[in-house]
Amino acid sequence: MAEYSWPKYGTAYVLGKETDRIDGLVKATGAAKYSYDINRKGMLFAKMLGCPHAHCKIKAIDASGAANLPGVRAVKTLKEPGQEIRWQGDALAVVAADTEAAAAEALKAVKVEYEMLDVYVDDEDLAAAQKAGRTQPAGSNVQWEVEPDDDLDDEQADQEIDRLLKKATVVVEGYYGINVIAHMCLEPHGSTCEWNGDKLVAHLSTQNVSGTAGQFADPLGITADDVEVHCDFIGGGFGSKFAADAWGVTAAQIAKETGRPVKLMLDRDQELKVAGNRPSGYLKVKVGADKDGVVTVWDSHHWGTSGAKAGGISQTVIPYVFDPKNRRRKQTAIVTDTGPDRAWRAPNHPQACAMTQTAYDDIAAKLGIDSYDVFLRNLPSVSPKKGAHSMADTYRQQMEIAAKLIDWKAKWHPHGKGQAQGSIVTGLGMALHTWGGGGHNSTCLLKIHPDGGVETSLGSQDLGTGTRTAIAIVVAETFGLPVSAVKVNIGSSRYPNSGPSGGSTTIGGVSESNRRASQDALRQLCEKAAKKLNVEADTLVAKEGRIFVADHPDKGLSWKEACSLLGMNPLEVTGKFARGKEESPLSSVQVGGVQMAEVAVDRETGVIKMKKFVAVQDMGLVVSPRTAKSQIYGAVIMGIAYALFEERIMDNKTGAFLNCELSDYKLPRLGDIGEIIVELHEPESEYNRGVVGLGEPPVISPGAAISNAVCNALGVRVPVLPMIPKRVLDALAKGGKA
């Protein structure tokens, strides 16, 4: 049984060193080809017709008028008479034509008759949803510190909650919420599909290169071996691009029928309406704490929408990270006629954090004590997973680091008690988060060519997280080669299977498979080199382009000389990692993170400006610090976006998505982000845990941290995110009373 390991802490060659993104220049100069950029001779342009109504029944649909228009080559209806539509934009028909304009014009000739049905889209007004019959119970849970445990009936539980609240030194009754947001991938969902004989090549904008071939094959009546899914570059996914989707399959069908390649990319408004969103959450809570701010009882009810299917934010993450001794939590789903949700970076967590760590901060406000102390005193005492390291220790260390970086002690003032500069007040806030991030299944095929060339192939994808670069670093580290010496082949389902990039699982998976393959390959190469050098193979090391005896650096071979011993054929080694099958020294699970925000709020205009933001994050062993930092910067900026700017705005009467173009969907720009400080928390103990995923965790805390900073500045809670100026002014007008 082969042994796998990372270099001892502090001895790595390229692992953990600053490395340029290996595909950076092709991206920065426009040479990188995304799915949207794949052009073929004779290619048709397909456009999708979306339903203008949020809730209706199709009475009749007739696309024949479109078929005869100039340039139109194919027309497909995707809905039948009698079918119910549950959200605006749902696909009704697709037209393919010689030009995009001809396809868009032909859509207007598709005749549809609708039977209008009742529309309900308001996800915040619980009473209205109940009145409209749009609520469903979605789970509840109780936990008591003392017996009789969970045997209490509802009435007894009410009494126990009352008793605990009466006993508490302080009780906060709060309301907190966070609106639905879109993924807003800058490259919309879609594909360019072409057939070579009976084989389909789908250039799909996907986070799931290895997992979508079957989704095409089945409806096309072929088998997955006749499908290649290809994606070299993807313009954003964030959890929304795991599927072939109806529009992808339709593009492939039309390509088959017409014998011409077909490009179907969603329009911007369609991207927002139908290609995924993040569920909302609104929470009412009574929370009691002792004189030190330690929460003794939590009683919450929250609701929100995932669209036409029941869902919302799981009650299992309420309150977030903290684990109060006594708690009751209840979740209600609101069924709305809105587009279906899809996984959005760290599903459930950002909303749970924003709805609950704000309540913890309000305890600090009410007691007039430092929020830092309240967070510290409420840290969970047990590890979230058996055998995992102590998250409380991680948080304590990270809080200290973050506090120093933002100068918390010097800048802190009790809520609403800061020195105002005219109408401007400043404040500090913090939040903390956790995520699993264990590696996914991954298989790679590593080749060492007799001329010294090295390549690894796997059906993974680079979402912009730097997966290509990280893989190259892992292989280069093992062979003692520069990163530029390793060719990384990803982005095709023809390569060995590697998992979808979701849930921060990619770095663990691909590091595992590639470290395993390259360590195995090196052992084989060292055996050949050992014979040549007349030494034992285990005395050899690979460093700086050579394979040599560790104690006698001059006794060795250059990398090229060693590889020439392979003979005619390349050395091929498969590296394989199966998630959860074994404890691995190469990767681990569970990270923590602490974030602190400093804001300035104008009490007259309600405008919030980011002054400074600090993110401290562990991720076990850091493979590629530069791209890791980029992900954290990016997550913080996405967090600033949902804390201060972006929201889906629906028309309650018609169910129309009102701000479904980029011009109306507000996002931060370069001048809106303030100073951001990112700290990779990697003491030796973290390094020794091996690799853990990073993509989700840093996007979780910004909402709560920024909300808490605003509350600290104003002395008033702005209850719902995003904290647009109107909400700030409303909160000030109400003086914080919900």
Add this chain to the structure above:
Amino acid sequence: MKDPSALSRPGAGVSRRAFLKGSGAVAAASAVVAGPGLIEAAEQKKPKVVSGKSPAKTRLDVNGKTYEVEVETRSTLLDVLRYQLDLTGAKPVSIDETSGACTVWLDGKPISANTKLALACVGKKIKTVESLGGAKPDAVPVAFVHHDAMQCGFCTPGFVVAVRDFLNKHPKATEAEIRKGLNSNICRCGTYANVVEAALEVVKGAK
């Protein structure tokens, strides 16, 4: 915001895009003759009048080369660049000028290629992000790589053009000026902090 009353019309919202999204036919475009000056200047300055939707041949000067292209009156510069010249660095992200992802230069001025009709560009010099690449890439994309001012990279070419243009005008820009002056581009992955660093490096390098 959209007018909700428009919702009763099926296909509402299509017409504006239909106008701006032009002839996307993929035709193998050929570089007619390399280098400006070989084409008669007078011919370049007279845009061909194209009536109706039938495509007509004309020439565009892109990155110092003259290309023969087929355009409809409604063809945008972005569509012609992407679908006829296969210059796909400029990206279609928004229906208007919100995103900055398709920023190119027209006679030295940065414009959004998706809101410019191709015919209005005849006789003018078009420069795209691809002109900053090649064997000797410009300092801006190099700095973007060094400071990792990209993630998914879909907005990056537009951002690179915007930074190049801004620094051409403000070669000694301070950090505060960079933060104030580069707000025409949207990035969803959140690369702004690194873009600031990249721009600062170019300023330092130019000294």
